[in-house]
Amino acid sequence: MKIHNIDFGNKPVLLAPMEDVTDSSFRLMCKEFGADMVYTEFISSDALIRNVSKTQQKLIISDRERPVAIQIYGREVDTMVEAAHICAEANPDILDINFGCPVKKVAGKGAGAGMLRDIPRMIKITKAVVEAINVPVTVKTRLGWDCESKIIVDLAERLQDCGIAALTIHGRTRSQMYTGEADWTLIGKVKENIRMHIPIIGNGDITTPQIAKDKFDKYGVDAIMVGRASIGCPWIFKEIKEFLSTGNISELSVKDKMSILRRQLQESVERIDERRGILHIRRHLAATPLFKGIPNFRDTRIAMLRAETVTELTNILDYIENIVLKS
Known part of the structure; x- marks a missing residue:
């Protein structure tokens, strides 16, 4: 084209x-x-x-x-x-x-x-x-x-x-x-x-x-x-x-995908500021298919979308990654 x-x-x-x-x-x-x-x-x-x-x-x-x-x-x-x-x-x-x-x-x-x-x-x-x-x-x-x-x-x-x-x-x-x-x-x-x-x-x-x-x-x-x-x-x-191009898909690992979400968080905060950067990234975290299907995830999801600092949100993402990687 x-x-x-x-x-x-x-x-x-x-x-x-x-x-x-x-x-x-x-x-x-x-x-x-x-x-x-x-x-x-x-x-x-x-x-x-x-x-x-x-x-x-x-x-x-x-x-x-x-x-x-x-x-x-x-x-x-x-x-x-x-x-x-x-x-x-x-x-x-x-x-x-x-x-x-x-x-x-x-x-x-x-x-x-x-x-x-x-x-x-x-x-x-x-x-x-x-x-x-x-x-x-x-x-x-x-x-x-x-x-x-x-x-x-x-x-x-x-x-x-x-x-x-x-x-x-x-x-x-x-x-x-x-x-x-x-x-x-x-x-x-x-x-x-x-x-x-x-x-x-x-x-x-x-x-x-x-x-x-x-x-x-x-x-x-x-x-x-x-x-x-x-x-x-x-x-x-x-x-x-x-x-x-090939008819196949080589999927990224969960760890790689989590790293991408963390990078989005970091770049969002650096581009704006901590408060607004986190508000901006929440939309991506709420929509990502990576968290779909995790059992008993409701409380963790709410905590993730209410986090107000980079440290708090990063700790929640670390916790989620451990859950997903162990499942």
């Missing part, structure tokens, strides 16, 4: 942009495990042009992450264009426009997936951003607003006509949020459309290497994007890439 002049090779696997998840240290970790491209947390165009410090920090990328995409969202043409110019100065490989975020504070204000109820505005924004900068522009969106308006097949053509370099489709409507199963049939129809010539990236419920291979085989997408399944499990990229 190629996006503009970037060659990703065959069947690339990408890390999805996720708020409060895809910070710089997590992006680098996923990159080390084989992610072919990583995305920043999504960035509010309104906050960016107001020079909000926390938002500005999301623009910081490193050469070790490349290829890396910055993703922005918003609902006003002029604001999105101005934000695109600011992002371009950070020198990303790709600028991605978020027309897919379903959360109320974004979609409810008409941005993200909310734009699926105002397609003319979506097209204006896309065209204006593409024309404004020299960085390749891509789009991430959903099937439609709800089950009565799954418009993605027609919408994909219209977005392509705006000059975007690739399109990522999440196989749910906005109304579904993250419930139910992702429907890849319409993603497949977009890919089958003879009028489409840009890469189509499929997203939604890629939770195992076997599922990743199945989506490539069944729907012919040019790439897949892994989101929630990577939280607390950055090694999923290694497993998917190995399975796609």
Whole structure:
């Protein structure tokens, strides 16, 4: 797959942009495990042009992450264009426009997936951003607003006509949020459309290497994007890439996986501070599949997610590792 002049090779696997998840240290970790491209947390165009410090920090990328995409969202043409110019100065490989975020504070204000109820505005924004900068522009969106308006097949053509370099489709409507199963049939129809010539990236419920291979085989997408399944499990990229190329998986040991979680903790604290770093890492610890199936784990889990210092949390992780390694 190629996006503009970037060659990703065959069947690339990408890390999805996720708020409060895809910070710089997590992006680098996923990159080390084989992610072919990583995305920043999504960035509010309104906050960016107001020079909000926390938002500005999301623009910081490193050469070790490349290829890396910055993703922005918003609902006003002029604001999105101005934000695109600011992002371009950070020198990303790709600028991605978020027309897919379903959360109320974004979609409810008409941005993200909310734009699926105002397609003319979506097209204006896309065209204006593409024309404004020299960085390749891509789009991430959903099937439609709800089950009565799954418009993605027609919408994909219209977005392509705006000059975007690739399109990522999440196989749910906005109304579904993250419930139910992702429907890849319409993603497949977009890919089958003879009028489409840009890469189509499929997203939604890629939770195992076997599922990743199945989506490539069944729907012919040019790439897949892994989101929630990577939280607390950055090694999923290694497993998917190995399975796609060899049909086998050489799993990391429990000890190695625990070391990765400890590294995430340490880097999170170093990047922010102890209190906020621990709050940030809790999401990864709560989601990791490493702790699933441990008997009588409830009290330990609660203690882990309530820990307030690095020492306290590290001691709990040591205790968990001893339990898992002995079982």
